Amino acid sequence: MSKVLDNLRYADSHEWVLVEGDIATVGITDYAQHALGNIVYVDMPEIGDEVVAGEEFGAVESVKAASDLISPVSGEVVEINEALEDAPELINEDAFANWIMKVKLSDAAEADALLDAAAYAKLCEE
Amino acid sequence: MKYYDKLIFELSHSGRKGYELPANKIAGHALESIPESLRRSVPAELPEVSEPDVVRHYTNLSSKNFGVDTGFYPLGSCTMKYNPKINEEIAQLPAFASLHPLQDSDTVQGALEVYYNLQQALASIAGLSEFTLNPYAGAHGELTGLLVMRTYHEKRGDTKRRKVIVPDSAHGTNPASAMVAGLDVVEVKSKPNGSIDVEDLKPLLNDEIAGIMMTNPNTLGMFETEIMEIADLVHKAGGLLYYDGANLNPLLGRVRPGDMGFDIMHINLHKTFSTPHGGGGPGSGPVGVRKGLEEYLPNPHVRKDADGRFYVDFGKDSLGSVSTFLGNFGVMLKAYAYILTLGKENIRNVGPMATLNANYIKESLKDDYLLPIEGVCKHEFVFDGLKDKSTGVTTLNVAKRLLDYGFHAPTIYFPLLFHESMMIEPTETESLETLDEFIDVMHKVAREAAENPDLVKEAPVTTLVRKLDETTAAKHPVLTYKAMLAND
Numbered sequence: 001m002s003k004v005l006d007n008l009r010y011a012d013s014h015e016w017v018l019v020e021g022d023i024a025t026v027g028i029t030d031y032a033q034h035a036l037g038n039i040v041y042v043d044m045p046e047i048g049d050e051v052v053a054g055e056e057f058g059a060v061e062s063v064k065a066a067s068d069l070i071s072p073v074s075g076e077v078v079e080i081n082e083a084l085e086d087a088p089e090l091i092n093e094d095a096f097a098n099w100i101m102k103v104k105l106s107d108a109a110e111a112d113a114l115l116d117a118a119a120y121a122k123l124c125e126e
Numbered sequence: 127m128k129y130y131d132k133l134i135f136e137l138s139h140s141g142r143k144g145y146e147l148p149a150n151k152i153a154g155h156a157l158e159s160i161p162e163s164l165r166r167s168v169p170a171e172l173p174e175v176s177e178p179d180v181v182r183h184y185t186n187l188s189s190k191n192f193g194v195d196t197g198f199y200p201l202g203s204c205t206m207k208y209n210p211k212i213n214e215e216i217a218q219l220p221a222f223a224s225l226h227p228l229q230d231s232d233t234v235q236g237a238l239e240v241y242y243n244l245q246q247a248l249a250s251i252a253g254l255s256e257f258t259l260n261p262y263a264g265a266h267g268e269l270t271g272l273l274v275m276r277t278y279h280e281k282r283g284d285t286k287r288r289k290v291i292v293p294d295s296a297h298g299t300n301p302a303s304a305m306v307a308g309l310d311v312v313e314v315k316s317k318p319n320g321s322i323d324v325e326d327l328k329p330l331l332n333d334e335i336a337g338i339m340m341t342n343p344n345t346l347g348m349f350e351t352e353i354m355e356i357a358d359l360v361h362k363a364g365g366l367l368y369y370d371g372a373n374l375n376p377l378l379g380r381v382r383p384g385d386m387g388f389d390i391m392h393i394n395l396h397k398t399f400s401t402p403h404g405g406g407g408p409g410s411g412p413v414g415v416r417k418g419l420e421e422y423l424p425n426p427h428v429r430k431d432a433d434g435r436f437y438v439d440f441g442k443d444s445l446g447s448v449s450t451f452l453g454n455f456g457v458m459l460k461a462y463a464y465i466l467t468l469g470k471e472n473i474r475n476v477g478p479m480a481t482l483n484a485n486y487i488k489e490s491l492k493d494d495y496l497l498p499i500e501g502v503c504k505h506e507f508v509f510d511g512l513k514d515k516s517t518g519v520t521t522l523n524v525a526k527r528l529l530d531y532g533f534h535a536p537t538i539y540f541p542l543l544f545h546e547s548m549m550i551e552p553t554e555t556e557s558l559e560t561l562d563e564f565i566d567v568m569h570k571v572a573r574e575a576a577e578n579p580d581l582v583k584e585a586p587v588t589t590l591v592r593k594l595d596e597t598t599a600a601k602h603p604v605l606t607y608k609a610m611l612a613n614d
Contacts, residue, residue, distance in 0.1 A: 035545050037522075040600040063596040064539040089597065 002031035002124055005096055009111050010120035011072035016096065019111045024073045027099040028060065028091060031124045036062035039091050042084045043069075044100060049077045051103060053110050058100070060091070073110050075103040130186040131590065134173045135607045137183060144177035190590055192534055193404075198560050200487075202506045202537035202549025203297065203345060204404075205375050205397035212467060213400065213460035222459055227451035231437050238436035241428045241452065244462045245412075248393055251465075251473075253382025254414035258423040259458055260449040264372060267392025267411025268303035268339070270424055270448050274390055274415060275337050275366050276307055277422045277445045287336040287364070293322050295346060295541045297372055300339045309336055316543060320346035320499050324355060331363035341370035342386065343377075345541040345549070347484065347503035357387025366390060371411075374398045375553070376481050376504040379474035389416045399461035410457035424448045479554035480505040483561060487552055490565045494572035498544055505553070511546025512575055519575035519582045521546040526593060527574070527585035531567045 008016045014032035018025040033039065041061040051057040051071040058069040079102040083090060090098040105111070115123065157165065175183075193199070199206035217223065225237055241259060248257045261267040272290065279287040290304040291312050301311040312335075315326040321344060338360050342350045350356070357367055369383040369391035375398045377383075383391050395410040396403040403409065415423060421443040429439045438452070465473070481504050488497065488507045495509040511521045525535035525548070537549040552561060575582045586592060604610055 037539075038597040040597055061600075063600055065542055067542075088601075 002029070002034055003096070004030070004117050004121045004124070006117045008096070008117065009072070009114035010117070010123075011070065011114055012123060013070040013072075015070060015072050017072050017111055017114060018099075019105070019108070022105045022108060023078065024075070024103045024105050024111060025099045026072060026101050026103060028069070028095055029120070029124075030095045032060075032067075033091050033095040036060060036067060037064045038062055039088045042088045042091070042100060044080045044084065045077045047077055047080060051075065051077060051101075053107075060088075069100065071103070072114055073103055073105055073107075075106040078102050078104050129590070130190070132183065133607055134175065134180070134183055137175050137179050138173040140174060142174045142176055142179075144175065144180065194402075197532055197534065198552075198556060198564055199534040200536045200550045200552050200564065201534060202347075202508070202551040203372055203540070204537065205372075205394070205505070205551060205553055206403060206534075207375075207397075207400055207553040208555035209400055209402045209460075210464065210467065213463045216463040217456045217459040223456070225455070227455075235436055237455070238428050238438070240459060240462055241455070242430055242436055244458050244465070245428065247462070247465050248412055249414055251378065251382070252391060252393065252414045253384025254388075254391065255417040256420040256423065257412050257414040258427065259410065259412045260424050260426075260447070260453040261392065261411040261413055262449060262454055263396070263409035264370075264392060264394045264411045265299040265303055266448065267394075267413045268299055268368075268370065269306055270411075270413045270445075271368055271390040271392055271415075272303055272307035272309060272336075272339075273424075273445045273448075274413070274419055274422045275368065276309065278366065278419055279336055281422070281443070284333075284364070286334050289334050290336055290368075291327070291330055291338040291360075291365075293340065293344070295320060295344055295543055296339060297341065297345060297370055298540075300370060304339070314338075316344075319501075320344060320348050320543065321350050321352065322356060324352055324359070327356065327359065331359060331365065333364060335360070335363055335365040337366035337368055337389075339368040339370060340388075341373045342383075343373050343504035343506075345373070346499055346508050346543070347373075347506040347551075348499060348501065349504055353386045361387065372397060373505065376477040378476045379470070380477050384414075384416055389419060390414070395457055395461040400464040401457045401460040408454050408457060410454045410461065412453075426452060428452070476554050477505070480552070483552040483554060483556060484550070486561055487550060487565060491568050494569055495548070496546075506549060506551035508541065508544065509546075509548040509550070510544040511548060512572060514572075514576060517575045517579040519579050521548045523582045523585060524548065524568075524571055524575070527571045527582045528567065529586040530588045531570075533564060533567060 008018055010016055014029045016027050016029050039060055039062045043059040045057050053071055053074045055071060056068045057071040060067050060069060081099050194206055194208055225234055231238060245257045245259060261270045288309055289312050290309045291314050292300045293314050295316050304311050312330055314330060315323045317323045342353055344350055360367055366389040367387055369388035371391050371393040374393060392411045392413045395401050421441055422445050425440045425444045425447050427439045428436055430436055484503055484505050484507055488503060494513055496511055496513045498510045512519055521538045525538050528535050539547055540549060541547055
C-alpha cells in the first residue's frame with residue numbers, strides 16, 4: 001500500500017507539505033505517484049511566482065495522463081527542485097524525498113488546516 | 127510470418143534505382159535560373175532502392191498493421207465502426223477525386239451539391255439550423271465551435287464572458303480547445319453515478335460564463351437525464367451549450383442535440399459517419415449551430431441560389447477561416463455515401479444496435495471486471511479494472527494481453543474518474559460471434575490474472591515488439607534514422 005509519513009500535512013488533492021519556520025516544502029504523495037504511473041514531465045513554477053492555496057501551480061505528466069498540481073499553501077516560490085527537470089521519474093522512486101517547490105508562506109495558518117497523516121491515510125483508503 | 131522491421135533507409139544501396147531516364151538535353155539551364163542561395167549544395171539523402179524493394183517493404187509493413195479491416199477494435203470514445211467499401215468507391219470516382227479547389231463553381235456543380243446536401247443532412251440529424259463542413263477533425267471542430275461562442279458574446283458587446291464550464295469527466299480535448307480559443311476553464315464535478323452535479327453547477331453560473339461543453343451520453347456512456355434542466359440554467363445565465371459530438375452514435379435519428387437545448391456542436395464524420403479513423407484518416411469535424419448563430423460560422427460556405435445553382439459564399443460577420451478551401455472533401459463524400467446508404471429509416475437502427483452490443487459485453491463481463499456505475503449504458507461503458515485487485519494485474523496489463531489474443535485494446539486510463547479505467551465501445555457493426563469471442567478472451571485474461579499473474583504482466587508476448595518503454599518513448603523519442611545510428 002501507499003506510504004504516508006507522520007511528520008507531514010496533506011491536501012485532499014494529494015500534495016504533501018512540510019513546514020519549517022516560514023518555509024513550506026511541497027510535493028506529491030506516494031499515493032499520487034502510484035495512481036499516475038510512470039512520470040515523464042513535471043511542469044514547475046518559476047522562482048518568484050506567487051502561488052495561492054487551492055489553485056494550480058504546475059502539472060505532472062505521466063504515461064497515463066496529465067494532472068494539475070494544486071498548491072496547498074499561499075506564498076512566494078523561493079526554490080524549485082531542478083533535479084526533476086531531467087529526472088521526473090525521481091518522484092516515482094520516492095515521492096516524499098523528491099519535493100517539487102519551496103514556498104515562503106504568506107499565511108502559516110493555512111498549513112494547519114490541512115489533513116494530518118491519519119486523516120490522509122483514511123482518505124486514500126476510501 | 128517472417129519477422130520484418132526494417133526501415134526503407136536500411137534497404138538502400140548506393141546507385142540502385144528503379145527507373146531509367148534519357149540523357150538530359152537541357153542540362154545546366156534549369157539550375158542556372160535558380161539563385162545559388164536556393165540551390166542544394168549536397169544531394170538529398172533519399173533511399174536508393176529498386177521497385178520490388180519498395181513494394182515488398184511497404185507490403186510487409188502494412189501486414190503489421192491492425193485496423194478495423196483486420197479485427198475487433200473496441201476503442202472507447204473513438205467509435206471504430208466498420209468503414210463500408212462503397213464509401214471509398216464513391217470518393218475515388220475520378221470526377222470527384224480529380225477536382226481542384228480553385229475550379230470555377232460552374233464546373234463543379236455536382237461536388238457543391240453533395241457538399242450542400244451534407245450540410246443540410248447534418249443539420250437535420252442534429253436538429254440545428256446550419257452546418258459548416260470546414261474543420262478538419264473533432265478538436266478542430268471544438269475550437270471552431272468555441273470561437274463561434276466567443277464571437278457571439280463579443281458581437282453583443284458582452285466581453286466579460288471568458289469562462290467555459292467543462293465536466294471533470296470530459297474528453298481531454300474540451301478544456302484544451304477552450305484554452306486555445308482564449309477562454310478559461312472551470313470544472314464542474316460529477317455525481318457518484320457519473321452525471322453532472324446540477325447543485326455543483328449552479329454556483330458556477332454567472333455573467334462571466336461563456337458556456338458549457340458537454341457530451342451526452344457522457345464519457346461513462348450514461349445519458350445525462352438532467353440535460354433539459356442544465357440547458358435551462360445555462361441559458362438563463364446567458365451562456366451557450368456546446369455539444370461534443372464524439373458520443374453522437376447512440377442517438378442517431380432518435381435524439382437531436384438541438385432538441386436537448388444545445389446551441390453549437392461538432393460531429394466527427396470519422397466516428398459516427400463511418401469514415402476511416404486514426405492512421406487511416408484524415409478526419410472531418412463539421413460544426414453546427416442553432417438559429418441566430420449562423421452568421422458567425424467560418425468561411426467559406428456553400429449555398430444554393432434561387433435558380434438552384436450552388437455557389438461558394440463568404441459571410442461578412444463570420445469568425446474568419448479555419449481551413450484551406452472547403453475542408454476535407456473526400457471525407458465528406460464518404461460520410462454522405464454512408465447517410466444515403468442507410469437512409470432515414472435505417473439510421474435509426476444504429477444507436478439501438480450499438481447500445482445493445484455495449485450492454486451485452488458489460489453484463490457478460492461484470493463478474494470479472496469492476497463496474498463502478500451500474501445501469502443501462504448507451505454505446506460504451508467503463509470498467510475500473512479487474513474486480514480482483516489482489517493480483518496486482520493492472521488495466522495496462524489486461525490491455526497488452528488482449529493484443530496477444532488478436533484484439534485491439536480498449537481505451538485505457540480514461541476517463542480520469544477512476545484509477546483503472548477501461549473504456550469499451552463495440553459499435554453496431556460487430557456480430558454476436560465477434561462479441562462472444564471478445565467476452566471469452568476477457569474472461570480468460572481474468573482467469574490468467576488470478577492463476578498466473580506474471581503471464582499477464584509480461585504481455586504482450588506474440589506481438590512484433592514486446593512491451594514498450596513508454597517513459598523513454600515519451601521523454602526521449604528517437605524519430606530520425608540518423609539519430610538511431612548515432613545512438614548505436
